Amino acid sequence: MKSSNTKVSNAIIRRLPRYRRYLNELRKQGVKKISSNELSELIGYTASQIRQDLNTFGGFGQQGYGYTVDSLFNEINRILGLDREYKTIVVGIGNLGQAITNYTYYYKIGFNIVGLFDVNPKLVGLSINDVLVRDFSEMSDFVKENNIDIAIICVNRENAQKVTNVLVDAGIEGIWNFAPLDLDVPEHVAVENVHLSDSLHTLSFMIRSNELEESDK
């Protein structure tokens, strides 16, 4: 594996989880080996790009043979940091927060939801999947005392930066942000945005483009 301080381009990072998804499927189907050409057919990236991408992190293949599905899958898991567990909290337990909590709880191995926080007294005291909803005022201490790695932000736009500041001060490592704004954080804190509005607007753009193309004919 190459030096960790070689900055990996964003384009590659975005492709990694996709490689993982397809390799996982192949693995489940019992496929043992795959060549960059076969993978290309499946994923839709060029074989050349696949080889380039993988070689950013190391030589995982074997000339004349291809890649062993299982070991490549494991390598990518390791690259993605999925070979460990993350202590995770959710902030903002409204509709979306509850759904994301359940989603993460049931489907995301390694991301352990250990705390839920909200300001709404109607929610504080309730439990979701046996995890208690605590008052927001307790969050800072909780993050420090339990060495929380990741916070999932599901509060509204207006409060998201304030929540973020508290999390950063308490030593959070990563934020999965569902609030529709770009958070201001120091460099050592990772932020991944899920901007649902932006995504829906992108869909709208594509539909409009298709319609224009149709009417051009």
Added chain:
Amino acid sequence: MKSSNTKVSNAIIRRLPRYRRYLNELRKQGVKKISSNELSELIGYTASQIRQDLNTFGGFGQQGYGYTVDSLFNEINRILGLDREYKTIVVGIGNLGQAITNYTYYYKIGFNIVGLFDVNPKLVGLSINDVLVRDFSEMSDFVKENNIDIAIICVNRENAQKVTNVLVDAGIEGIWNFAPLDLDVPEHVAVENVHLSDSLHTLSFMIRSNELEESDK
């Protein structure tokens, strides 16, 4: 506005909703005019890129003055296809489906949820925001009869392609896909994915990178 068949790069498309978001904020704050330099400061793209991006669609500014916030906001709305309404259905009314339904209903003007579908008899017959949950078997006819534009797919991985095929046959224009796979659709159908797993794995990668960098010092 330039010809609609000039293919707009994906990079630009992804930036458009972000322009919209910042312009909307400025508009709400009562800001009347803005230069590409000021906008650059705010959004974090270079002024040059902003001018390039906007000029892909037309000359919306005025030399020596800048851009009028209100009219630029309106132009971008139009470019994004947000100057119309979309008849929308949600397929798969589990936890995530319900959350997305509520989210879209309350926050997304123009995306009118007019139908909900599921196979679960416990859900069929219920209402969310006064919209009835119907059995999946009724979906195809419903889409045809009501000229549905957009379907939001919140079913599981296993059923997502099957659901998609029915939607495509019924004449859907766009799909907002929350299932963790890449759907196979004809070219005239727009698909926008929200791959929550991929997003979380990207966050994991970034956290790991930061940790490696830290330990390198």
Added chain:
DNA sequence: TAGATTGTTAATCGATTAACAATC
């Protein structure tokens, strides 16, 4: 060994940035 396929270098393509003429 011969064939296959990777790993890697070189070429190409596209996107971003810089520069500046046009013009409000």
Added chain:
DNA sequence: TAGATTGTTAATCGATTAACAATC
């Protein structure tokens, strides 16, 4: 008019693709 700032062309940079030598 002078100053400011866009719109647009040219230069640069980075990412993708092609080619092929290395090697299993």
